[in-house]
Amino acid sequence: MSLVTRVMELKRERNAVILAHNYQMPEVQDVADFVGDSLGLSVQATKTRADVIVFCGVDFMAESAKVLNPAKTVLLPELEAQCPMAAMLDVEGLRKLKARHPDAEVVGYVNTSAATKAEMDVCCTSSNAVKVVSSLESRKVIFVPDENLGRWVQRSVPKKEMVLWPGYCPTHNSVTPAQVLKEKEHHPKARIVAHPECRPEVLDLADAVRSTEGMINYVRDSPDWEFIIVTERELLHRLKKEASGKRFYSIPGMICPNMKRIGLGSVVASLESMKEEVVLPDDILERARRPLERMMAIGRGD
Ligand code: 13P
Ligand code: SF4
Numbered sequence: 001m002s003l004v005t006r007v008m009e010l011k012r013e014r015n016a017v018i019l020a021h022n023y024q025m026p027e028v029q030d031v032a033d034f035v036g037d038s039l040g041l042s043v044q045a046t047k048t049r050a051d052v053i054v055f056c057g058v059d060f061m062a063e064s065a066k067v068l069n070p071a072k073t074v075l076l077p078e079l080e081a082q083c084p085m086a087a088m089l090d091v092e093g094l095r096k097l098k099a100r101h102p103d104a105e106v107v108g109y110v111n112t113s114a115a116t117k118a119e120m121d122v123c124c125t126s127s128n129a130v131k132v133v134s135s136l137e138s139r140k141v142i143f144v145p146d147e148n149l150g151r152w153v154q155r156s157v158p159k160k161e162m163v164l165w166p167g168y169c170p171t172h173n174s175v176t177p178a179q180v181l182k183e184k185e186h187h188p189k190a191r192i193v194a195h196p197e198c199r200p201e202v203l204d205l206a207d208a209v210r211s212t213e214g215m216i217n218y219v220r221d222s223p224d225w226e227f228i229i230v231t232e233r234e235l236l237h238r239l240k241k242e243a244s245g246k247r248f249y250s251i252p253g254m255i256c257p258n259m260k261r262i263g264l265g266s267v268v269a270s271l272e273s274m275k276e277e278v279v280l281p282d283d284i285l286e287r288a289r290r291p292l293e294r295m296m297a298i299g300r301g302d
Contacts, residue, residue, distance in 0.1 A: 003268055004027075004031055007267055010272065014051070014274075015052060016050055016051070016054055017050035017052070018054045018056060019044055021035070021036070021037070021041060021212075022035060022212040022213070022216075024234060024259060024262065025234065025260060026234065028263065029234075029238070031267065035238060036212075037125065037126070038111075038126070039127045039296075040213050041055075041057065041064075042292065045069055050072070052074075053069065053072055053073070054267060054271060055075065056267065058086070059081060059113075060112060061110075063114040063280065064117075066279075066285070067117070067288045073274065074278040075270045075271070075278070077266040078276075080258075084169075086112050087113075088168070089113070090116065091116055091118075094119050095119060097142055103138065104161075105136050105140070105142070106120045106141075107124055108120035109124060109129070109143075109145060109149060110295075114280050114284050114285070115288075117292065118288045120144075121136075123294070126195060126197065127213065127214055127301050128302075129152075130152075130153050130156045130301055131299075132301075139161055140160070141160050143162050143163065145167030146165075146169065147165065147166050148172070148196065150162055150164040151164070152203060168197070171255065172198045172254075175251055180194075180251065181205065183228045183251065184228060187226055187247075190224075190227055190228045191224050191227050192230065193215050195210070195212065195215070196210075198230055206230065211302055212235050213300075214300075215231065218302075225247060226246070227246065227247070234259070
C-alpha cells in the first residue's frame, strides 16, 4: 500500500484533518485538507469538526491549534520541527521588557511559544501585523520577537513608538540584497515579492511585501508573468499550481530545515501512534487564547 493511501485510510479511521503550512514538502501539501499561512491555518483549526488535527508545520503553529481547540487532539508528527525564531523569546525576558515599559501594549508575532503568548495583549501574523498595531490605543508598543517584521511595521505606523526584540528567522534574515539583485539581473522583467521577515535592505528592493498567502494572491492577481519569490522555496509548489503559466524564481538556499522534517512517513507514523500530542498546561491554554482570538477578530491585512 502506498504512503498516500495509508494516510487517507488513517485519516478516516481517526476522524483526522491534516493542516499543512505553505513551506511543507510538496508530497505533504498534497495530502493535506488545507494548506495555508499562519493566519489561515489558525482560522482553519477553529473550523474543523474532526477529532484529531495533524499539524504539518512547526511547533508554534501546532501549539496555536491546540490553544484554539483545547478539547481536540493535536499532533505534531515530528517533535524536532521547531521554529528557531520562536525559541528566541522566553517568558522571563518578555516579563522584564514589560516591566521596563509598563505603558506599552504587547504585540506578539505568532512565531512564539504558547507560554509567551500567555503574556501578550494581542498576536499578529505577517498578514496583519500592520493592521494589528494600527488598531491599538496605546502609543507605545512592545513588538516581539521578529525585529525585521517590527521594523517593517514601524514604517507604516510612524506615530507608534515600537520597542523591538532582537529575534529573527535564520532562513529569511540570511538573504542579502546582492542575492536578490543577482536574480533580477537574470530576470529583469520579474517582480520581486518578499516576506517581511527579510532584512529592511532586502524589503527596499521588493515590489510587494506579503505573507506567504498574500504572495499567492498577489501573484495570481498581477498582470505580470515573472516573479522573484523571496521566501522559503516550497511556496513555489502552490504558486505553480495556482498561477500556472507564470514563471517563478527562488533565492538559492532559502530553505527552512525545520519545515522539512515532516514527510509522508512521519504523518503515517503519527496517525498510527497518535504521537507527538501537543500538551499544554491549563493556565497557558486559557491565557494564550485571548491574544490569538483578538488577532483573528482583526482578520487578514493582505
Ligand atoms: P506566513 O504566516 O506568512 O506563512 O509566515 C510564517 C513563517 O514562519 C514565515 O517564515
Ligand atoms: Fe521559523 Fe523561519 Fe522556518 Fe518560518 S521560515 S518557521 S520563521 S525558521
